[in-house]
Amino acid sequence: LIMVIGALITARWIVQPIDRLSRTARALGAGELSARSRLARSDEIGELGYRIDEMADRIERLLVTEKELLANVAHELRTPLTRIGVALDLAGEGDSEAARASLAEIAIDIAELETIVDDILTAMRFEVASSEFPLKRAVLPPAEIADAAASRLRARHPSRPFVTNVARDLPAIHVDRVLFRRVIDNLLENAHKYSPDGRAPLSLEVACDAKRVVFEVRDKGIGILTDDLPKVFTAFFRGDKSRSRETGGVGLGLTLAKRIVEAHGGTIEITSKPGEGTNVRVAVPAVD
Template sequence: MSRRAHGPLFWRVYLHGVLLLLVVAVAVAGVGFALRRGSGWWSQRGAGRYAAERVGELAGDPPRLAAELERAREAFGVEASVYGPGGGLVATSVRDPAAAARADGRRRGWTVPLRGGGTLVVHSPPHDPARGLLFIGAVLAALAVASYPLTRAIVAPVERLTAAARALGAGDLAARANVRAHGELGELGRSFDEMAARLEALVRGERELLANVSHELRTPLARIRVALELAAEGDAARARRYLGEIGQDLAELDALIEDVLDAARLEARGAAALRNEGHPVDLAAVAEEAAERFRGAHEGRALELDAGSGLPLLRGDAVLLRRLLDNLLDNAAKYSEPPAPVRLSVRAEPDAAVVEVTDRGIGIPAEDLPRLFTPFFRTDRSRERGTGGTGLGLVLARRIAEAHGGSISVESAPGQGSTFRVRLPAPRE
């Protein structure tokens, strides 16, 4: 995503932070000014003690008194003046003695009477508003500069998420926020990217499904068209040779359409609705029915059935569960040769029932296992309709298992056969 100028959100957050800093600076300045005026470096008690002990001793010696006041000004930064009984200026540490003389004791400050008469006036330090404002401005500028990275760190992930969401809504399925922040914003960014990845995979899967269905339809439709053209030309003998293949094609097309429709119904219905609306299912009875259908459809193939006792009643759709077992058994028969038997076992586990279909066939290469449940994927890379099937059997089996809250896994090795394992959780009472 390209870098762009800061948006309104950035400036709202940034200016809000600057406003808060301004309020804090004004408050600190007000408190500091009040404390400065209220306490100063010298309390009134300290001024009285100083007047009683030191200033009173030197009241009769103006030069020494002036020197003492000067030392106090240099040491503590405070200016003071001593006025005689008549109000005249005796000594001062004010930088402008003429102004102190004209003030006649009326300058702002603390007034402390002396023992022998006269008055000590401790003047307030001069207040420079310009320096205070300059200090506040400098603090504000420093804080504003320092808060820029913080504001950017908060707003940048939000801006990236907004841009990615806008791109995703416009049809760019590859759009990602790529937020690397920590905390809640980072978690939000990662969740968005995961959602976008799932959405992209879903759309890509739907497109691949459409392309593969189109491919599967092309061959039988071409054969039917050829047979019709030959029949129209009067070549009945050649057209008759296509009838057997056309019948097989139509049967596989019917199976393909049924698989696609079942998968679409599962997606539309949803797993939660299936579990809520389902009925109690005796899995042992479903396995026995599946075994009977397998023996009828694959004459001469040996099937070992092991339906254990104590199986929990499942909640779901018996028809779909029979379809799941049929697909797994047909897949085992397809990738194993007689007289190798196929084994179907059903056993109980704590809070679940486990179904296993095992064959002793060609097995599955390790590199093919991650793609085994991809629509129209065949491990033998064959597109021949006699051995490849529709390529949706295992996909539909997985969707049925997941719709019942379960899972499906496979263990296989080339030349040693495969075992498909389905775990279906039992409903809680």
């Protein structure tokens, strides 16, 4: 009798959690993404329950991310499409001067949309890459990256005060020219967008620190809230919930910057104070 009772207890101890796992799996399959097994066990069944719950968490996050992406892209498309429609209406009514006047704003909108599309495609390439992301590296002088990024910023925002300070005799860096320059471009563009006072200066400094070359972007803009700092590298995170056109985008810029820098064996760090400005420091290994 004791053996029978022991067998029943053991069977129940095994069957109950398996039944819970089965119900959780069925609920997830039916679209109930909040379903979790929450098994508090330290054996193999508990480990299986933990893995199922972890998978459910990741699926739920992926779906939330997909919805955020669609919402952000829809938001960014609305204004340029409206402007294009207005320009076409004006041209159709014979008001060619007014239509021509809107072309400059449309060109800016299209450039912003191209950046968004590039960000999304680059993010997809990083996600698809199963191991190390394939970089097209070349040995480059840091000044080449800094000068190209500075020229781009000055061309896009000629009235913005901007200072570059590139140290002499810097060691070369082994980087993907397109992707790494994109990181610096993104940081400078962020510094501009989040410095609403057009007289506030921006700066780009490049120096050597031990065996690393450091690119540092500084602004005196609105800064980042302390609670938001740990989240700035999270995909689609935006501290400015108002989503104004001046600070548009889909929230992928810093996420991609971090992935690109880390793919080069480097680091990226942000320090900021609300109302005082932000410093972003990117360090990559120097070529020996």
